[in-house]
Amino acid sequence: MAHVSNTIIEIIYLIATALFILSLKWMSGPTTARRGIRAGEVGMALAIGGTLLEHGIVDYRWIAIGLVLGAIIGVPLGLVQMTAVPQRTALSHAFGACCVTLVGTAEFYLRTPYVPRFMMSVLSLEVILGALTFTGSLMAAGKLQEVLPQRPITYKGQNFVNLGLLAIAVAIAVRLVMHPGQTHLFPFMIGIPLIFGVMMIVPIGGADMPTVISLLNSYAGLSAAAMGFVLNSKLLIIAGALDGSSGFILSVIMSKAMNRSFANVLFGAFGQVQSSAAADTEAKTVRSATAEEAAGILAAANKVIIVPGYGMAVAQAQHKVRELYDSLTKRGVDVKFAIHPVAGRMPGHMNVLLAEADIPYDKLMDMDDANPEFPQTDVALVIGANDVTNPAARTDVSSPIYGMPILDVDKARTIMVIKRSMSPGFAGIDNPLYYLDKTLMLFGDAKGFVGDIVRELSGSAHH
């Protein structure tokens, strides 16, 4: 292969960088987003092509094998079910972090014992962040795929152990910055963050996954940026910074939506908070309704807002929900969807699941758009969501979720909740919404119950 001068390669990288930024810019809305992918793909192809033309490359065999194997693994990962996208995303964070860690390791052994201090510092950052993101993301993927127990596992002194591990890794890094020839320390600087990554995810439950995945996204980006410093590649620094800031923004949005700080998500496993609220449930009564009654009320409504939660995805009910949407829309009912930022297992997950079921995206409202509409809504239909509709978050100072922004479902004229049983949500908190006079509980499996409502609606259409 012909080799090209470094200046030309740098110009190719410059164009690739511009395309990456445009790619993200075009992601801002659904009409331009696919153009964004094209820009990203062209930028990537240019960057890889440019690299292959570099002077230093003498042997293409291993590169070819790597690219072919990568493509073979990548294609199935690009074709997973939409419900499996969160674990796929976690897995790809692990792959990205794996790449960065391996490159950092190789660079260290190529350069030792003469590694300038700044370079050793960023190399340590690269390897520590990469290693903990690698195992942390694998753990997250395992929990999401349910090959690992989803319940948070906590023990006494957990935070102490975790922070201790991290402190040791940092201490080793400092030592290596001072004495980069001490190669025997390097494996520990990888091994300890690998263990830390596992320990970090052990206490985290399913409902915290949106925040955790975003945070791991951010770490993966930062480690890649650190790698850019080591390799003196502006392209990598910029791509890493973009990815890092994206993950960071998403984690801020997610933790705000749960009214929790990062520190609280990472160090304060939920679960220990049930005690206060769960006491006085048996005295209260709920009203329940059949599919026939629910269908009647929905058919008579002018405006319906459906509030989907992760329970809907678990029950695979989204296609039945789409049938309900069609059936009601045909009768002239205005049907929209209200989506809480943490509905699902990763940011925006619920939107993708509903889009997959062919529900038009302009019917999907985020929390800020949906809340002013609930007071004018005839029926709010809650499917598989719980804590994000709990009015105690607004009113009950003693509630563990007090202050968490919620969907104001209780302001609708009638509320219907499809639920298997009266068991509480992930936080173990009772939901006063269920005991309101205007609330009807529809007990059953989400998919089955929505299907029954659809059947009632189409049946009554013939009268």
Next chain:
Amino acid sequence: MSPDLIINSLFVFMLAGFIGFEVIRRISPLLHTPLMSLTNALDAIAVVGAIALAGEGKSTLATILGTIAVVAAFSNVVGGFLITDRMLRMFKSSRPQKP
């Protein structure tokens, strides 16, 4: 690594961080999942570092680690773009599209 080079790189990092912040803040929550899979694919640009290691033949260790790194990063390139495209194809409007 000269001090100039370090400072230059830090400037680049800072500016890119701000650009990322401003660009990504404007992205609708509707598209947060495809956003994450897209940034994941773009982040896999780390593959260029891996390619250099795998091809430069500086040491056996570097070649082995570089090759594995190429596999890991390139699977993200392929998988990331593929799934982002699949997701975005599903987003349809109820209003007729303008030609």
